[in-house]
Amino acid sequence: MATDPAAAAAAALTLPSPTAAFLAPYLPAAAAAAARKDRPFVTLTYAASLDSHLSVAAGTQTALSGGGSKALTHYLRAQHAAILVGASTAAADDPGLNSRLDGADAGSQPRPIILDPRFRWRFSRDARVLRAARARLGKAPWIFVARGCLEDRADERVRWVEEAGGRVVPLDDCDGWWSWTYLLSAMRSLGVESVMIEGGATVINDLLRLENRALLDSVVVTVAPVYLGSGGVNVSPQHEQGREGEAVVRFKDVQWQVLGRDVVMAARPETCE
Numbered sequence: 001m002a003t004d005p006a007a008a009a010a011a012a013l014t015l016p017s018p019t020a021a022f023l024a025p026y027l028p029a030a031a032a033a034a035a036r037k038d039r040p041f042v043t044l045t046y047a048a049s050l051d052s053h054l055s056v057a058a059g060t061q062t063a064l065s066g067g068g069s070k071a072l073t074h075y076l077r078a079q080h081a082a083i084l085v086g087a088s089t090a091a092a093d094d095p096g097l098n099s100r101l102d103g104a105d106a107g108s109q110p111r112p113i114i115l116d117p118r119f120r121w122r123f124s125r126d127a128r129v130l131r132a133a134r135a136r137l138g139k140a141p142w143i144f145v146a147r148g149c150l151e152d153r154a155d156e157r158v159r160w161v162e163e164a165g166g167r168v169v170p171l172d173d174c175d176g177w178w179s180w181t182y183l184l185s186a187m188r189s190l191g192v193e194s195v196m197i198e199g200g201a202t203v204i205n206d207l208l209r210l211e212n213r214a215l216l217d218s219v220v221v222t223v224a225p226v227y228l229g230s231g232g233v234n235v236s237p238q239h240e241q242g243r244e245g246e247a248v249v250r251f252k253d254v255q256w257q258v259l260g261r262d263v264v265m266a267a268r269p270e271t272c273e
């Protein structure tokens, strides 16, 4: 059963100050993010098992983060202007996409953005992200949909999102896919100065490809001490053609922090190949 956002807020999370210091070099700096006009500051972040899985199977949610790394994620959420997930994550997880960090107020909540070019997420008015917005525990979502898939503006989902203060944002028609340069530029023109991208695997694997990697400012990955086994939803970006046998992504400025039973890597991707 979905957790009520009010109950979740009551179980607020706290972040120890050494963890805030550990993350500081990887966070968006307000002035620099505001000055950059082509795209927002981008942090890619997720929690994975030892075998690099996000969940045990497509369409299901698996709790991986322990208390400490969960607090870190909610701290990161409060440090970004927006939080983005793909439509399959929205459908599988019914996420709240707000920050339940102790002390997070309305002003520090990120704007949830859901990539759903074909508008196929069949949510109800009771979706957690809408309930959180109506309860002022988070911002209302923006759902990015291809213009041609949004002909029925009387769709009750459009009404529910608008009622909560959000928007179904029509973007250029596409064959189910937008380039990240286009998406990030669209976000920046909507005023978004920083975005934390949480997943799922399709989004993450695509962003880690050579052509997109330079768009990532920071990468923060929680590794939980569990194997989820074959059949899981896997983060494992494809080799570029002609580069098989080489590492796909390497990182620089790497730091690790142990948080309870989890370990968290903060880093920046190497972009010069």
Ligand SMILES: NC(=O)C1=CN([C@@H]2O[C@H](COP(=O)(O)OP(=O)(O)OC[C@H]3O[C@@H](n4cnc5c(N)ncnc54)[C@H](O)[C@@H]3O)[C@@H](O)[C@H]2O)C=CC1
Binding pocket: 045, 046, 047, 048, 053, 054, 055, 057, 058, 059, 060, 061, 062, 064, 085, 086, 087, 088, 089, 090, 092, 093, 115, 116, 117, 118, 176, 177, 178, 179, 180, 198, 199, 200, 201, 202, 203, 204, 206, 233
């Ligand atoms: N452990 C963790 O930190 C996280 C786990 N998850 C898990 O990941 C799973 C979902 O992952 P996936 O199935 O890979 O789906 P996904 O969440 O990456 O969504 C894929 C869909 O998003 C849309 N999309 C993505 N990139 C797009 C682009 N560039 N242009 C247009 N549309 C785009 C498309 O509709 C695509 O089919 C769930 O099981 C969820 O629980 C999701 C986020 C974080």
Ligand SMILES: Nc1nc(O)c(N)c(N[C@@H]2O[C@H](COP(=O)(O)O)[C@@H](O)[C@H]2O)n1
Binding pocket: 046, 047, 061, 062, 063, 064, 065, 069, 070, 073, 085, 089, 090, 093, 094, 095, 096, 097, 098, 198, 199, 222
């Ligand atoms: N950091 C982290 N740890 C896990 O164990 C997870 N399963 C996830 N999943 C992501 O968080 C979203 C759920 O957010 P709410 O708590 O409902 O606000 C989920 O959709 C994934 O993006 N993350």
